[in-house]
Amino acid sequence: MKRRSIVALSVVAVLAAAVMTATSVASTKKATASSITVWLQVDAQSGWPDLVAAANNQFKSDHPGVSVNVQYQNWGDHLQKFDATLAGGGGPDVIEMGNTEMTKYMAAGAFADLSAAKGSFDNSANWLAGLAKSGVYNGKTYGVPYYAGSRVVTYRTDLFSKAGIKKLPNSTAAFAADAKRLYAKNTQKGFSAFYVAGEDWYSAMGFVFDYGGGIAQRVSGKWKGLLSSKKSIAGLTAYKNFFYATSRAGKTATEGAPNPNPYDVYAQGLVGSMIGPSWFSCCVGAKFKGSTAQFVMPGHVKGTSMPGFLGGSDLAVPVTSSNKSLATDWIKDFTSTAGEKGLQAKGNIPNATNLLGNSVNERAASRSWFVPTAKHWVDVENGNILRNMLGQILTGKLTVKQAASSASDNIASVLNQS
Amino acid sequence: MLGSSALSAAAVLRGRRRRRFLERSTPYWLIVPTVVAIGVVLGYPLYWLIKLSTERYGLFELIQHHGQSVGLHNYASVLHDSVFWHTLLRTVIFTVANVGLTMGLGLAIALLLLRLSAWVRVLLTSGLVLVWSMPVVVAAQVFFWMTNYENGVLNYVLSQAGLTGEQHDWYASTFSQLSMVTLLIVWGALPFVVITLYAGLAQVPHDLLEAASVDGARAWRAFRDITLPILRPILLILTSLSIIWDFGVFTQPFLLIGQAKTQPGNFLMSTYLFEEGYFRTDFGRGAAISILMLLIVAILSVFYVRKMVRIGEEVA
Numbered sequence: 001m002k003r004r005s006i007v008a009l010s011v012v013a014v015l016a017a018a019v020m021t022a023t024s025v026a027s028t029k030k031a032t033a034s035s036i037t038v039w040l041q042v043d044a045q046s047g048w049p050d051l052v053a054a055a056n057n058q059f060k061s062d063h064p065g066v067s068v069n070v071q072y073q074n075w076g077d078h079l080q081k082f083d084a085t086l087a088g089g090g091g092p093d094v095i096e097m098g099n100t101e102m103t104k105y106m107a108a109g110a111f112a113d114l115s116a117a118k119g120s121f122d123n124s125a126n127w128l129a130g131l132a133k134s135g136v137y138n139g140k141t142y143g144v145p146y147y148a149g150s151r152v153v154t155y156r157t158d159l160f161s162k163a164g165i166k167k168l169p170n171s172t173a174a175f176a177a178d179a180k181r182l183y184a185k186n187t188q189k190g191f192s193a194f195y196v197a198g199e200d201w202y203s204a205m206g207f208v209f210d211y212g213g214g215i216a217q218r219v220s221g222k223w224k225g226l227l228s229s230k231k232s233i234a235g236l237t238a239y240k241n242f243f244y245a246t247s248r249a250g251k252t253a254t255e256g257a258p259n260p261n262p263y264d265v266y267a268q269g270l271v272g273s274m275i276g277p278s279w280f281s282c283c284v285g286a287k288f289k290g291s292t293a294q295f296v297m298p299g300h301v302k303g304t305s306m307p308g309f310l311g312g313s314d315l316a317v318p319v320t321s322s323n324k325s326l327a328t329d330w331i332k333d334f335t336s337t338a339g340e341k342g343l344q345a346k347g348n349i350p351n352a353t354n355l356l357g358n359s360v361n362e363r364a365a366s367r368s369w370f371v372p373t374a375k376h377w378v379d380v381e382n383g384n385i386l387r388n389m390l391g392q393i394l395t396g397k398l399t400v401k402q403a404a405s406s407a408s409d410n411i412a413s414v415l416n417q418s
Numbered sequence: 419m420l421g422s423s424a425l426s427a428a429a430v431l432r433g434r435r436r437r438r439f440l441e442r443s444t445p446y447w448l449i450v451p452t453v454v455a456i457g458v459v460l461g462y463p464l465y466w467l468i469k470l471s472t473e474r475y476g477l478f479e480l481i482q483h484h485g486q487s488v489g490l491h492n493y494a495s496v497l498h499d500s501v502f503w504h505t506l507l508r509t510v511i512f513t514v515a516n517v518g519l520t521m522g523l524g525l526a527i528a529l530l531l532l533r534l535s536a537w538v539r540v541l542l543t544s545g546l547v548l549v550w551s552m553p554v555v556v557a558a559q560v561f562f563w564m565t566n567y568e569n570g571v572l573n574y575v576l577s578q579a580g581l582t583g584e585q586h587d588w589y590a591s592t593f594s595q596l597s598m599v600t601l602l603i604v605w606g607a608l609p610f611v612v613i614t615l616y617a618g619l620a621q622v623p624h625d626l627l628e629a630a631s632v633d634g635a636r637a638w639r640a641f642r643d644i645t646l647p648i649l650r651p652i653l654l655i656l657t658s659l660s661i662i663w664d665f666g667v668f669t670q671p672f673l674l675i676g677q678a679k680t681q682p683g684n685f686l687m688s689t690y691l692f693e694e695g696y697f698r699t700d701f702g703r704g705a706a707i708s709i710l711m712l713l714i715v716a717i718l719s720v721f722y723v724r725k726m727v728r729i730g731e732e733v734a
Contacts, residue, residue, distance in 0.1 A: 076677055080696050087480050104699075108477035189577065190568065190585065199678075250567040250587050258676030260568055268569075319481060382697040388681045395590055 035067045036323050036330060039082070039092040041313065045072040047279060051342045055334040062333075066326060076257060079378075082318075086110060091320050093327035096146060099134035099312040100371050100381060106137035107375045112317040112324050115141045122337045123352035128312075130370055131351060135314040143314030144331050145351035147343045150364040151202060151297070151308040153194075154266070154280045155273035158291040159186065163272075168295045171302045172207075172242055179246040182272040194246035195262050195274040198394045200255035201386035202309040203275050204239045209307040209369040210299045211235035215386075216372045216411050223374060223415035225408030227389070228401070232408075236400045238300060240393055251394035254387060277311065278347045278361035296364045310368035312349075374415045385410050471705035485702065492706035502707070505685040506714070509665060512596055512686060513718075516664040519604045521657055524611030525649075529641075531616050543613070550609035558673035561602050565589075589675065592684040599671045603664065611656055618652040619645070651729045658722035665715050668692065687711050 044052055056068045071092070073081065079101060085091025097105065105111060118124050118141050127145050135143020160168075160178075163185045169175035179193035186193070196203050205215065213232030216223050226232055243251075253259040255276070262274045267285030274280065275297060284292045297306040315335065317327045333339070340350035349362055356362055371377050380386070389407035392398040398406075471492055473485030496502050531539055564571050565588040576582045589595045622645050630640045646653075668688035672680065677697075680689055691711065695704020 083477070083480060083696070083699060086477075087483070104477065108481060110477065110481055248585075250585075252587055252590050252679070253567055254676070254678040256678075258562060258678060260566070265568055379698050382677075383693070384678060384681045387678065388683065391590075397591075 034065060035069055036093040036321075036326050037069045037071060037091075038094040038327075038330060039071055039073050039078065040096045041078070042072045042074060043279075044096075047282065048343060048346050051339055051346075052334070054342070055330065055336075055339055058333040058336075059330050062329065063326065068330065086318070086320060089320065091318055093317065093321040093323050094330055095316055095318055096313050097143060097316055099131060099143075099148075099310075099314060101378050102134045102143050102314055102316070103137065103373055103375050104378045105316075106135075106142045110318060111142040112319055112321065113140045113142060114144065114317065114328060117328050121332055121335060123340070123354060126352040126354045128349070128351055128353060130310050130368070131312045131314070133373070134312070134370075135316070143316045144335055146313040146315050146335060147340070147351055148310055148312035148349040148365065149277045149279065149347075150310060150349065150361050150368060151206075151275055152278045152294045152360050152364045153273050153275055153297050154263075154278075154284065154292060154294050156271070156288060156291055157293050159272050169298050171298050171304075172238065172300045172306070174302075175298060176242060176245040179272070186272065188270070190248060190270050191272070192246070192248045192265075192270065192274075193272040194242075195249050195265055195271040196243060196247045197249045197253035197255045197259055197262070198243060198247075198251035199253060199387040199390045200275075201390060202255065202311075204236065204390050205369065205386070206297070206306045206308055207239040207242070207300075208232045208235035210304075211238060216374070216408075216415055218372070218374075223372065223412050225410075225412040227408040227411070228405035233400055233404055236393060236404055239390075240400060243394060252391040278359070278364075281347065294360045296360060299367075305364060305367050307367045307369045308364050310365060310370055372415065376415050376417050379414050379417075380411050383410075383414065385414070467705050467708060470702055471709050473702045475700070475702040475705075477699040480699065480701070488702070492702045493710070496703060496706050496710065501682045501685065501690065504682075505687055505690045508596075508685070509687045512600070513661060513664045516600055516603050516607075516667075517657060517660040519600065520607045520611055520660055520664075521653070523604065524608055524615055524656070525653075527608065527612045528615035528619055531612070532619055546609035546612055549606065550613075552606070554606065554669045555673065557606060558602060558670055561598075562674055562676075565598060589679065595675050595679070595684050596671070596686075599674050602670050602674060603667060606670075607660065607663070611660070614652060614656060615649065618649050622648050651726065654722050654726050654729070658719045658726070661718055661722070662715055665718065666711060687714075 040052065052070055056070070059068055060066065073096075075098065082091065082095060121144055128148055131145040131148050132141075135141060135145065159182060163178070163181040165178045165181060169178050175194065182193035183191070208214065208227070208231075211231050211234045213229055213235045214226040216225050218224075227236070249262075249265075250259065255262065261283070262271070262276050263280045263283040263285075265271050266274055266280075267283065267288065269288070278294060281292060281294060297308065298304065299306045315331045317324050317331070321327050335351060337355070340352065340355055344350045344355060344357065344359075347359070347361060349365055350356065371381075385407050389403045392403040393400050397403075470485065472487060472489060473479070474488045474491075475485040479485045527542075531542065534542065563569070565573075567573065567585055567587050567589070570588075572588070573582070573585045576586065587594075588598055626644050627640055630644060635643075666688050667686070671686050671689055672692065675684060675689075680693060682690075685693070687707075688711075691704055691707045694707060695701055
């Protein structure tokens with residue numbers, strides 16, 4: 001009996017201790033005004049940590065005693081983490097958002113209104129129209145344009161000249177013919193003349209827009225899917241044929257995780273050319289650094305360029321931040337003219353028209369497309385509707401028409417949710 | 419004198435009664451800490467989950483920290499969603515396949531262990547324990563690399579051996595994707611099942627088996643009429659645990675298939691719940707799905723639990 005009660009007592013003690021530690025862990029530290037937390041994507045960590053450091057130094061000299069805690073996030077799960085902080089606190093004071101992710105959060109009231117401070121950001125009068133638009137909701141500015149990037153072709157100059165390609169392709173048909181020449185000279189297994197992952201929807205939608213098609217359109221207050229239109233189907237068919245002719249990447253592969261990054265395959269010497277953000281040149285491998293150059297992806301009409309997805313990021317201040325004015329000041333420092341010129345030097349498109357140059361990246365941006373600016377667009381992206389459609393088309397499971405009309409209906413129903 | 423003795427007799431009786439009451443209630447007192455702990459750890463979140471499932475709770479409500487009551491709307495919307503029913507059917511088939519393979523292979527390997535020489539048995543058991551000690555996330559990552567289309571060692575070996583002309587895409591169709599997930603799950607689940615069943619097999623009396631073989635019973639007959647009935651309680655426990663685990667399995671399918679490839683056509687209940695709840699930030703609907711999942715698992719395992727209780731009563 002005695003032993004039993006001792007056992008019971010110790011069980012109670014252990015459980016009580018467990019409950020107490022659990023609650024003590026749950027109570028999070030409240031952020032003090034002596035530091036601000038910034039969430040940037042890993043792109044900044046690998047591509048331009050020096051610019052982040054420069055902004056931090058500027059900020060610290062303006063605000064002595066306030067430190068900046070930069071935490072790098074991944075695209076795949078940063079929104080889920082952000083949602084958790086909206087519910088439970090302890091979130092960032094500044095957050096980097098992809099331009100396609102903004103609308104849903106602005107509509108839900110997740111960000112502080114920065115309209116009053118807009119004039120104090122460098123070059124805000126000349127912000128890139130497309131990028132600035134992604135940070136505006138109901139006429140109020142919630143997102144500060146950070147940088148943009150277009151998608152260009154990165155290629156191996158040595159392989160192109162070995163294959164006898166003297167002139168860079170000026171149409172998709174010419175590109176496909178060049179791919180044939182590349183394959184004739186490069187017979188190793190797994191080699192792609194033009195590496196594009198089958199489900200790379202950014203590239204595939206470029207073809208759709210090149211043929212005059214589109215993804216969705218708002219018609220009298222309701223979203224209508226456009227992928228099943230004649231022009232979109234022509235674009236998807238062209239993509240399918242181009243993929244078969246040029247790429248040996250997986251038909252159901254994605255343009256990054258869980259699939260390897262295109263530049264990793266490139267660095268293995270298995271790629272003649274690939275499409276992606278211009279900063280792909282960062283990571284082509286030391287061996288090929290000297291024999292790598294870039295050009296603008298051609299369209300199907302001779303002499304035109306393929307409309308490229310204009311990706312980009314905004315910086316926003318969450319409503320949960322208790323240091324909103326400090327956060328705004330940090331954004332000012334990070335997106336200063338000097339900071340944006342630094343981003344441009346790294347191969348990005350700066351946030352204002354007066355800073356634009358004539359790099360291949362900036363030229364590619366001259367013909368670009370963007371996703372529908374709908375509150376629920378991010379659900380279309382996360383639901384992988386477009387990727388799934390491309391997989392169905394390329395594996396031949398469905399015809400282009402079948403896959404496109406089912407995806408089109410799907411997109412319309414997601415965008416029209418309340 | 420008489421009065422006092424009667425009084426003392428009554429006191430003794432009362433004392434005895436109190437002692438008996440104490441003795442009888444001891445088990446209940448002993449169980450109180452457990453019940454309280456379960457109540458705190460499970461009951462409280464469950465209460466919130468049920469409350470959440472009756473609310474509209476999206477991103478807007480998350481920021482306001484306040485949901486809007488919508489009654490049973492979330493349940494109705496889930497039950498009217500064809501994706502839910504397709505996912506449920508897919509998950510049931512998936513669970514049956516996974517549990518069947520785990521239990522079948524587990525039993526076969528456990529029986530094999532009995533027949534092996536000591537050092538091979540030690541080798542095999544160590545291998546199993548190593549599998550067991552591998553964290554699921556690590557296992558999924560390694561498995562993913564091995565089966566990767568571009569650089570996977572599996573495709574490399576197959577093409578070097580001349581078995582496949584082209585690289586094979588192991589994740590090209592839903593069936594193929596879920597088969598890879600099944601492989602990973604069964605691989606990871608086997609050690610526990612094998613080691614537990616092997617321990618159970620040690621309880622089968624040798625003399626019984628010997629007597630059976632003297633009486634001319636073949637191996638299959640001895641297995642069916644002696645080994646299996648003795649193993650039955652363990653098999654039932656393992657099966658019902660496997661059903662609960664495999665029906666709600668999340669880590670393996672989500673990591674192996676990947677968020678970029680997860681779509682309604684390959685949803686399992688857990689990925690459906692995750693996509694609806696977290697990716698679409700519809701926490702009310704997510705909560706309704708998880709309550710429904712809880713009910714389904716309860717229904718699926720009620721059969722096994724009942725049998726287990728019956729076996730327990732027989733033994734008692």
